[in-house]
Amino acid sequence: MPTTPGGGGKSHLFQYSKCTGKKKALCIGINYKGMPNELYGCINDARNVQRFLLRNGYKHDDIKMLTDDATDPRLRPTKTNILDAMHWLVSGAHAHDSLFFHYSGHGGQVKDTDGDEVDGFDEVIFPLDFKRSGYIVDDLMNTIMVQKLPPGCRLTALFDSCHSGSVLDLPYLYSSDGRAKGSQVTKRWVERKSTYADVISWSGCKDSQTSADTWEAGVATGAMSYAFINSLKQNPDQTYQELLRSVRAILKKKYSQKPQLSSSHRIDTNLKFIF
Template sequence: MHSRDHSSNKLHPKLKPHSSKPHTSSKPHTSSKPSHSHSHSHSHSPTPKPHHSTTPKPHHSTSSKPHHTTLSKPHSSSKLHSKPHHSPKPHHTHAPQQPQPQYIVHTDAHFHYSKCTGKKRALCIGINYRGQPEELQGCVNDARNVHYFLRNHHGFRKANMLLLTDDSKDPKMLPTRRNIVEGMKWLVRGARPNDSLFLHFSGHGGQTPDKDGDEIDGLDEVIYPMDYKTAGYIVDDEIHDIVVKPLPEKCRLTGVFDSCHSGSILDLPYLYHSNGRVKGSMVTAKWRARKSTNADVISWSGCKDSQTSADTFEEGFPAGAMSYAFMLALSRNPNQSYAELLRSIRAILKEKYSQKPQLSSSHRIDTSLKFII
């Protein structure tokens, strides 16, 4: 069992690589590639009625064995064979005990949902850390399957999508720190009201001491590029500044993070119970004053900040538990409210995992409204 946690001192035993090879990464249309610099650096419908649609087929691998078939057989009895996602360790001490969340009762009277009727653009990142001691198995599959899922079921065009995987033969399509940062900048560049942007990351995550006082638990969350050993990790503050802060009012950004300690990776102030109630915040008043946004930002993360997220095998094929559950839940029923989808994702993972997927947002939302992409 492998976790996607790189902040713990002990690594979970690694799962042997599956014999099937991921299919060759197809490069996005040239217009979708970001330019690289030398610096690092809704009107929503009412509560939806359940409606079960035909489950989509996953993108097939060019190897003798296809991609994991998480979307082709969504039967409720499908079993996940776990392998937590672990991660390289940032330099920090053990995390202090997290405070109990406080209920938030105020609302955002001037917040406007995105209709998601404008431009659709997506960045999908999958890193298996090939050849490294902390190698994972399902992350590249996750990125490809989410890429397929968005194209075939949510109206995203390949020319407006960027896929970064560490098996790519194109250096510009490798998930290095530089390429990820440039990809994030590309994702939000020129964003307008009612656009729908999608950011998916599957790989290692961790925590490091908070240096600017914006985290209640005293720890920043991080993600690890494939070259983290030389280029370093990417901190949640930087991710927020790149993909959240520049967004205009009524622009939607949906983030799906399949990594350890990812609960507040976008630094969004509102966290939700599965019953739809706001349950509090892991950011400080100082954060809210400095990082507030009028954009419609939603984050689905694989676990709480204090938890690890699993790298799993489904029907013999490697996948991340959160990526798998997110696609499976929406495939079974694409007309779910925010709260219903959160419950669906948690239900899929509950039998096999202790990780608890999280929903957070930039503004207090009505979780009885239909979730759209």
């Protein structure tokens, strides 16, 4: 696959997903109970997103939940289980399928070693057993969940974690007026990180920011998960740019974090957001 910028070789094969096929989802919520920097709203976030998806055409058996209060060891969000679940999510994907990935937990940054990051830092997420098994880096998530998808398959990712702006390594970033702006992926990597598939990422903050673990209506929640769900509950019929603006408006009242929208291919943000 070419790594030079501006090749344009993928443009004619890209197609938007109609989201009319199989629907599958992976929801991960990690509170790190009893550990330093314990969180409180992440398991609630995963369950809230699960309920939201069930109301929007996803079936219970097609939603995999990984939370650190799970009694089944296979459903605890360890590094191995998370990576296995990511492979499960994209396995057997076809055009016009709709896949949904949600992560609520700790995020961070480490030094970039392959030169694909404009700011010099890779973004990472922290499994429950990160002290023993380490973190999961954005390059690996992109390889597993983005690069393997066929044309016309949708993956919608929702990250409620610190430093998550480019955590899926998607090359196209959008401002609230809907226009594409400077990429977080370096020029020589843009073509490699682009795909024929229809991949969208909503993240809770810029790479340089943190995401709030907070309380809304007396319940522990991640600010981004709360804003995303509530915006679409109030108005299910929104374009990409309208949803980005509305989520930012909800959070701006109380938080400094600025949610980000990115994609694996240039999209028309005036189109209705579907999943």
